Every structure is written in C-alpha cells, then in structure tokens.
Amino acid sequence: MPEAVLQLRNVTVRFGGVVALDAVNLDLSPGETLGIIGPNGAGKTTLFDVVSGLRAPTSGTVGFDGTDITRQSPATRARLGLRRTYQAAQVFGWLSVEDNVLAALEWRGGGGGFVGDLLRLPARQHRERDRRVRVREVLELCGIADYATRNAGGLPLGVARLVELARAIVDPPAVLLLDESTSGMDADQAAILISRIEAVRTETGCAMLLIEHDMEFIVGRCDRIAVLDSGRLLAQGTPAEIQAHPDVRRAYLGEAAA
Ligand SMILES: Nc1ncnc2c1ncn2[C@@H]1O[C@H](COP(=O)(O)OP(=O)(O)OP(=O)(O)O)[C@@H](O)[C@H]1O
Numbered sequence: 001m002p003e004a005v006l007q008l009r010n011v012t013v014r015f016g017g018v019v020a021l022d023a024v025n026l027d028l029s030p031g032e033t034l035g036i037i038g039p040n041g042a043g044k045t046t047l048f049d050v051v052s053g054l055r056a057p058t059s060g061t062v063g064f065d066g067t068d069i070t071r072q073s074p075a076t077r078a079r080l081g082l083r084r085t086y087q088a089a090q091v092f093g094w095l096s097v098e099d100n101v102l103a104a105l106e107w108r109g110g111g112g113g114f115v116g117d118l119l120r121l122p123a124r125q126h127r128e129r130d131r132r133v134r135v136r137e138v139l140e141l142c143g144i145a146d147y148a149t150r151n152a153g154g155l156p157l158g159v160a161r162l163v164e165l166a167r168a169i170v171d172p173p174a175v176l177l178l179d180e181s182t183s184g185m186d187a188d189q190a191a192i193l194i195s196r197i198e199a200v201r202t203e204t205g206c207a208m209l210l211i212e213h214d215m216e217f218i219v220g221r222c223d224r225i226a227v228l229d230s231g232r233l234l235a236q237g238t239p240a241e242i243q244a245h246p247d248v249r250r251a252y253l254g255e256a257a258a
Pocket residue numbers: 015018019020038039040041042043044045046047
C-alpha cells in the first residue's frame with residue numbers, strides 16, 4: 001500500500017466534558033476517496049476542523065505527506081496542497097467568478113504582490129496571463145465557464161459551490177476535503193456537482209475526504225468509508241464491508257441488535 005498522504009494518529013478533541021474525537025487513527029492514501037459518515041454529533045466536522053487546521057487537537061498528530069502539520073495554520077496547509085470547501089460557500093461576492101478563482105491561485109502561489117501590481121512589472125503581467133489561462137481551464141472543468149464574468153455574489157447555490165470547488169483546485173491539491181458539498185441542493189443540482197467532483201478527481205488525481213449525508217453518493221463513489229460514532233472510529237472499509245458491518249448497521253442505520 002502506498003504511504004498515506006494524510007495520517008491521523010490518536011487524535012483526541014475534548015470540549016470540556018465532551019469527547020468529540022476519541023483517539024482516532026485514520027490514513028488516506030494518495031488518490032483515494034474516503035467518505036466519513038456517522039450520526040449527528042459523531043465528530044465529523046471536528047475531524048475536518050482538525051485536518052484543515054481550524055482546530056488544534058487536544059492530543060494526537062496530523063501528518064501530511066510525511067510531515068507533522070499538527071501545529072500548522074490552515075493557510076500553510078492550503079499552500080501545501082491540503083484544501084477544504086465549506087457548507088456555506090466562501091467567495092468574494094464583489095469579484096467576478098473568474099477573479100475569485102484567480103485570487104485563490106495568486107494567494108497560494110505568491111502573485112508578486114502589491115509592488116509588482118503597482119509597477120506593472122512585465123514578469124508579473126506574463127504570469128497573470130498564464131494564470132488566467134489556467135483559471136479558464138478550471139472554470140471549464142467545473143462547468144462554470146459561462147459564469148466567468150458574472151459577479152460571484154448572489155449566484156445560485158449549485159454554481160456558488162462549483163466556484164468554491166474551482167478555487168480549491170485551481171492549483172491542484174494533494175488532498176481535497178469536501179464538507180457536505182451537496183447539502184441544500186435538489187437532485188439535479190447535486191448530480192451536476194457530483195459529476196464535476198468526479199471530473200476533478202480524474203483530472204487532478206487528488207485524494208478526497210468527504211463528509212456527505214447522501215448515502216448513494218458515499219456508497220457509489222468512495223473507495224473506502226470510515227464510520228464515526230460518539231467520537232470513536234467505529235469501522236472503516238470498502239462500501240460493501242461497511243454496509244454489511246453489524247456495528248454500523250446498529251449504530252448508524254438504527255437496526256436492532258441481532
Ligand atoms: N465548539 C464546541 N464546543 C462544545 N462542544 C462542541 C463544539 N463543537 C462540537 N462540539 C460537540 O462535539 C461533538 C461532535 O460534534 P461535531 O459537530 O464534530 O459532529 P458532527 O458529526 O459533525 O455532527 P453533525 O452531523 O450534526 O454536523 C458533539 O457532541 C458536539 O456537540
């Protein structure tokens with residue numbers, strides 16, 4: 001098995017008396033898609049917060065590509081190639097869709113900064129031209145090229161989520177965290193988003209960690225599923241293994257013990 005690109009070791013998070021994560025060990029292989037499921041309050045969001053750097057674990061470590069990133073900021077992690085989308089799409093509403101995606105690329109790639117802009121340095125202008133070409137490619141990949149010049153504020157939810165996806169992948173990530181990306185969408189919007197996520201996976205080859213309530217999506221698209229219950233990792237395995245797992249059926253699907 002290839003070395004894990006993301007590695008959680010004994011990750012515990014306590015909120016006072018509540019143990020939101022309890023000594024969780026989890027590995028994500030390069031290119032793998034891993035779905036995280038579990039009932040409300042199981043610890044899914046807390047897990048994402050620890051991986052993306054929004055929350056430091058009470059104890060335990062997070063490794064990325066062989067480096068301990070437990071104390072690294074979310075910004076550093078994003079630059080390293082660990083990206084996250086949020087349930088509430090986070091775009092600059094006053095910029096065009098294209099400029100929103102360009103801003104993510106500039107910010108992570110070091111755009112030459114304010115002085116470069118001010119002096120209109122030729123190298124900076126070339127770089128911006130190249131970057132705009134890349135942005136256009138990514139807008140195509142995400143199916144939102146027709147929205148390029150539209151203001152990003154007030155877009156339909158499905159499009160706003162695709163803009164956020166484009167921002168996350170414009171410089172290809174090693175790991176993409178998708179937090180309930182289809183929540184609040186109707187079936188048609190969700191199907192479009194899922195097909196674009198598939199296209200992104202094929203193009204970038206990135207590993208994905210998904211929180212998703214849509215079980216069809218999870219079972220149909222994930223290589224593996226990890227089940228959290230009251231902060232503990234109850235089970236992990238292929239979709240078929242998880243669907244057949246008696247503890248999972250009891251805890252998650254509410255089945256009576258046999
Ligand atoms: N900031 C916080 N302060 C106190 N307790 C918290 C905090 N954040 C989460 N918790 C608690 O930690 C536990 C795990 O919460 P978390 O939000 O990670 O679960 P979840 O699986 O994402 O739930 P949901 O599916 O409802 O979003 C819950 O008991 C929750 O009440």
